[in-house]
Amino acid sequence: MTSVTDVSELSYEEARDQLITVVNQLEQGTATLEESLSLWERGEALAARCEEWLIGAKERLEAARTVPTNAPSGDE
Template sequence: MASTPASPSSSGPSAAAFADVAELSYEEARDELIRVVSELEQGSATLEQSLALWERGEALASRCESWLIGARERLEAARQTAAE
């Protein structure tokens, strides 16, 4: 995985850098998040790589959370419909 180094003064990744995350299914985002966490736990990445992995992990975790919130809302709507 090639990445361009981020400068220490940068304010984080651009929205375009993680645009693909918005297209991932829950399972895809979860599986990639597991891979990212595993890679970070190994501790063999450089500081720059670790920061990029951390930022990617945050984006993936947010995507998973969005899916779970949506699922919860759908369940609540189904329960409301069933109760009526």
């Protein structure tokens, strides 16, 4: 498993895929308590990274849909 410190470098898709893997491992119930805690912490970090990407995407979409009222029309 990769370290928690590299989560900030992941794309949305990478973080999502790793989160799915972490959830699957936790659902299997075969990990020790220490491993489970580590997986949980990793999952929390991955979920936060996904949320960062989604918030950023939402902001970009809102900015793209918002047309400033004082924008030049291009006729000038």
